[in-house]
């Protein structure tokens with residue numbers, strides 16, 4: 001049987017990898033501009049971290065984790081999301097001893113056992129940021145502004161920003177009780193998952209994607225109407241700053257995040273160009289998380305955006321021109337045994353000078369393919385110049401340069417090959 005990649009995983013082939021590099025480069029630039037430092041955490045963590053840090057009533061913990069025991073009998077889990085590991089690192093390395101807030105970003109693979117669809121994989125990638133140690137609404141707004149700036153620089157335009165506040169430890173208990181009482185009379189209209197979750201986490205019912213749950217919860221009490229003074233004021237300040245930046249947003253009173261540790265601000269950036277998997281990025285404030293993983297209490301806020309969904313959005317907008325292979329600058333056509341050795345040497349020198357060079361490879365060390373076959377290969381790769389080396393020319397100490405755009409060809413001395421090639425190529429670099 002032919003080997004295949006596991007369901008829900010994808011290979012990113014070279015052309016598509018160019019698109020990824022472009023997105024990753026954009027993320028890096030934007031994070032730098034906003035003053036975030038990169039953090040890289042392990043691919044697996046102790047399972048306990050996600051039980052405490054993501055929450056036992058979430059989709060992730062209930063049914064999506066890749067959990068296994070290692071040879072030492074410890075339970076480990078492949079990282080399903082980025083926030084809990086970053087917060088763990090913040091606590092473990094006593095980063096609160098440095099300037100607060102600690103502003104950290106990441107772009108890493110995540111693993112969730114999901115039903116694979118377009119834009120929903122079992123191994124997928126997120127870029128995200130966390131600002132730990134501040135309640136400042138300016139940081140909540142940064143978490144929305146950063147992904148928007150990434151999309152703006154990439155040219156992705158069709159999206160909407162949805163904002164809500166889900167309160168805090170002070171105001172949520174009363175709201176929760178009211179929502180529970182409201183739902184109690186409608187339990188038979190909910191899906192089985194929501195019925196089983198209702199006791200432990202009634203807010204999640206508002207987040208359910210099933211149509212019957214959406215209908216049944218129409219008119220349910222909203223957290224927005226039950227915020228304490230502090231949470232109302234915080235939300236007010238977030239919206240003042242959003243308007244000051246000219247960021248259009250819509251209040252969505254039903255928006256609650258899947259993860260248990262969220263407080264106050266929650267938001268999503270959604271698009272209509274990706275079908276059912278329309279959320280490009282999402283995040284919010286999680287003032288209770290550092291304490292949940294065993295640290296002191298620090299208010300914090302973050303976001304995560306899907307890389308695959310950014311790639312899909314670029315493609316949907318026809319902005320995938322970066323998805324191509326880099327053509328070599330120079331193709332070395334080597335005719336004869338000595339010429340092949342000289343060609344390997346010249347390619348080596350050109351590559352050291354950062355000039356992308358390709359050679360015609362042959363299965364026989366001392367046999368070159370025909371000139372015609374090699375020129376065809378150069379054309380197929382889209383090389384700009386061919387450098388033609390024959391044994392006779394070598395004996396005379398020369399090589400020929402052929403400009404493939406117009407077919408013009410001339411001889412240069414072997415000593416002067418590198419500068420001659422450089423002069424022809426001029427200053428122009430790669431596509432970006």
Ligand code: ATP
Nearest residue numbers: 114119120121124258279280281282304305306309
């Ligand atoms: P959903 O409700 O779509 O399952 P979620 O609440 O699980 O989303 P988060 O955990 O907040 O999503 O993840 C943030 C972002 O990461 C999502 O908006 C999406 O862009 C991306 N993402 C999440 N899960 C996947 C996945 N399985 N495959 C690809 N991208 C994903």
Ligand code: MG
Nearest residue numbers: 059060112258
């Ligand atoms: Mg999910």
